[in-house]
Amino acid sequence: MHQPAFWVLGLIAVTIIGLAKGGFIGFGILGTPLLALAIPPVQAAAIILPLLLVQDAVGIWSFRKTWDAYVLKVMLPGGIVGIAIGYTFAASLPDSWVLGALGILSIVFGAYRLWIERGGRAAPAVEWPAWAGFLCGTASGLSSQIAHAGQPPFQLWAMPRRMPRDVYVGTSSIFFGAMNWIKVPAYAALGAFTPSNLIASAALLPVAILSTLLGVRLVRRIRTEGFYRIAYALLLLVGVVLLRNAVAG
Template sequence: MPADLAFYALAIPAVVLLGLSKGGFAGMGALSVPMLVLATDPLRAAAILLPILIVQDVVGVWAFRRTVDWYVLGWTLPGAVLGIALGYFFAASVTPEAVMTAVGGISILFGGYRLWVERRGVPKASHAPGWVGSAAGVAAGFTSQIAHAGGPPFQLWVIPRMLPRDVLVGTTAIFFAVVNWVKVPAYVALGQFTPANLWTSAALMPVAIGSTVAGVWLVRRVPAERFYTAIYVLMILVGAKLVWDGLA
């Protein structure tokens, strides 16, 4: 288990961001892996965070289990399973940096477009066909398997549907709870659930649970209009961080 303060100086804020994301502030968690990569290699960073994500999912799913859009899950989850399989089989030839750059660029473009639409007036809901959701699920599963960065592809299809705030949070929580469990066999096969990595995850677990509960409390006190605007701004910031890390 890492003993240097520099590692935990990055790991603790990364886990807090994950907790706020799982509590409802979608988008924040995408910064966690890039932040932790500053202290360790990308695959190990993702492996350390996966057990934390699974525990945090319990809090988010329990808090928003009654507000779920099953239509969205029905179209996105099968695609996500396929995307996770592709991410595992092509892990040797596809670098996390390349995936981060692509996802970051899409995130910046989409977040900027939605903010521009809002400035022109009340944004209108957009209901793309279900197969688009399946494609978004494949992309979300693939990028989630590589770098826990499945949020932007998932949001590309879901956010324009303008779901009520709690329904969006609940649907997102259940989607990624399932995705994270599906990723477990792949990380076992990659040999990343070592005792050292699991002990590091356990040491960070209290921070993970506390920040998730804080996120649930905060998201229910933020007005819906500001909630969506905050997501678009976060997508731009996360996208810029992913592009910077990918190119660097």
């Protein structure tokens, strides 16, 4: 971890995740794969998790007055189930299967939503049933436990509801803040929080906080319609990255 490549990639990864936690939803999924170019993926995830906890706190505080209780009531129980599944079957469930499925879903859904909103069209809100939200929450918890990749399933159910921008970001912040705290015991049981990993996390912490605050400031300058188009485009990009990682790994 003392190699320059680790610190360069670490700073880039943490900045990207911070912008995502500040409101550019989905973008942060690129962080762990970037850091994994310099160190083993499991170690990269262990270093990033403490930073996520702090960044989640910044995001939750910034959007503390704007969140949707119904979305959390539907998706959080599923997320807990997904984390439990991911922990239980961590050794036998191939990461590539999960990432590949998420990649395909993200590409199809992101492309579809961009198509129906092409030319500035405003798509009507779609409220899918609660059971679908529970399943998406489960998929989000599972993929979050495996690779900090829980955003796409959350977006599949939450984004079509067309919540106001700040409500969507606030709801996402609370959901993933809860998910990340629930993951802590599982990571601790796996021995992920070694002294060297925690030192690396602490060194990257100032950038994590500043980049999250920057994300909050930038996203508040974007109108709701433009925010969702950016989110769908990022989801499409994330799908491509996930599918590539699944094929490569």
